[in-house]
Amino acid sequence: MDRIQRIGDVAEIMLDYVENKKTYQADNTMRVPTRSYTDHDQWRAEMELIFKRVPLMLAFTAEMPNPGDYKAMEAVGLPILISRDKEGKVRAFLNVCSHRSAPVASEGHGNCPRFVCKYHGWTFGQDGRLIGVAESRTFGDVDKAGLGLRRLPCEEKAGMIFVCLTPNAPMDLDRYFRGFLDDYDAMDFGKWTYLGSRVIEGANWKIAFDGYLEGYHFASLHPETIFPRTPSNCTHYEGFGPNIRIGFPQKRIAEALRDVPREQWGTQENNGFDFVRIMFPNVSTFIAPEITQVAQLFPGPTPEQNRTVLNYLRRDPIRDEEDRAQVETMIDFFRDVTYKEDYLIGLEIQRGLEAGAHDELVFGRNERGNQYFHEWLNWYLEDDPTRPEPKM
Structure with a gap:
């Protein structure tokens, strides 16, 4: 299917989600052992079978x-x-x-x-x-x-x-990404301007990454930053091999698309809806009109740590010193939201997991992105290429 047509179809689905208070639903809930986030043997297996093998x-x-x-x-x-x-x-x-x-x-x-x-x-x-x-x-x-x-x-x-x-x-990028990189090609991403980076640290890399994979927490965790623009628990998922394009409709999606011909809806990213693009196992990209944040999550030296590099890019080069100052302010704002609203609670989650209160975590039917990520994680850890791959 043509890329623009596919995005337009997703926009139509997300419009329905907002108007009818729905979201993407998996077939079932999914349970993940809490030791997945604390066990040293699993952490070592993740390094060898995933991080040292995939692109x-x-x-x-x-x-x-x-x-x-x-x-x-x-x-x-x-x-x-x-x-x-x-x-x-x-x-x-x-x-x-x-x-x-x-x-x-x-x-x-x-x-x-x-x-x-x-x-x-x-x-x-x-x-x-x-x-x-x-x-x-x-x-x-x-x-x-x-x-x-x-x-x-x-x-x-x-x-x-x-x-x-x-x-x-x-290393076969076409086989690994299965068309996922077409979005970046269409945006002429190679000609953008690199603005700089910030480094933050947090809990187990999967705890941090889980937060990038769903919008169920927007109302409770981001009431003043994300929730005013994007409804909570209203998300669409598409799989490209182990990679995910996550659609987040904006609250104003109906208004934004009202006067846009239906065949052009696929060109309206950031006007009524946004995407977060997930590259398995550790990259999350959010493209906004003003600035783009690309998070690279790297496991730390022990299971309870991660080091995240937040990279910032935009289409246009820096114009002058005033523009640079504004960009730095915006970068610091994005960094602070990510760290203070997501990574700090991740550290609390890590303590909760290590307390041994529960043997498992449960991912709801509305958290299909998390389920899909953990399914692919387990697929790589089993180290059996003949096993059927997870499907969205």
Whole structure:
């Protein structure tokens, strides 16, 4: 089905939800063991069978658009280096020198023609090749061809850079996303402006991610920020493999679409309805007219912690210093809402789970996004590709 037609059909469904006080309904409720959020063995399995196997969105084209640009970061405890060479090709490596395992680039962004290890000065090209050994005359013979940076599977698509954290692992973005990235292509996401990021920390990564997957809590948890615009417990879900497009109608959807021809409803995102786009296992994107927030949730070093990078982008570049100041204010507002209204209660939930009051959590029929996420989580943890995949 044509993308615009499909979104228009979803808009029609959401209009019905608002007018008739309905929401998307799963067939049944779902129970999840509370130990899923506290158990060390499950946490280790999630790292090995999910985070180190699936494509992770680690950077934006807008974050490193020029030849020589790079980004060095930590993901799931691993030091990662993403580099764009002089021809514009993006590559990813473990940020680990082949001599004595020191980093070859400091964490953050930069632009350089080569990477030099600060420990002993070994030099690597943008393609990861070892091109220089300091004091080579006294060091002895080395096989430079076999001592490059350890490469990771990497692909740039739809304005984003995806990396698999296991060297030589297969990575097929088309099969994994199943048309989900078409929205980003249609928005010309690769040409947007990267505005910056904020980092927040919270409870178990799944506790935090559960909050991005439903709107059942809007009235009680966000009475002054989200609820005035978006009704609570009124949500639509679409699955694209393990990824989800979540539709949130606005309270004014009928008014917004009244004078828009039906065949154009699929072009009206942010005018009567919004989407949150979920990339399994750890990315949530909310595109608003003023600014876009993309949350990357990374499990912390223990099950009860997560580190979330909140990235901010928009279509237009920064105009002047006044515009930059306004953008920074808006970024801080989004960060504060996310942390104070979502992540703080997540820490309370973590304490509640560890108290052992209940053996299970229950996700309602109206929380299909959470159910679908946990179904796919369990599918990966079973590590059996012959098992039927979950369906929305």
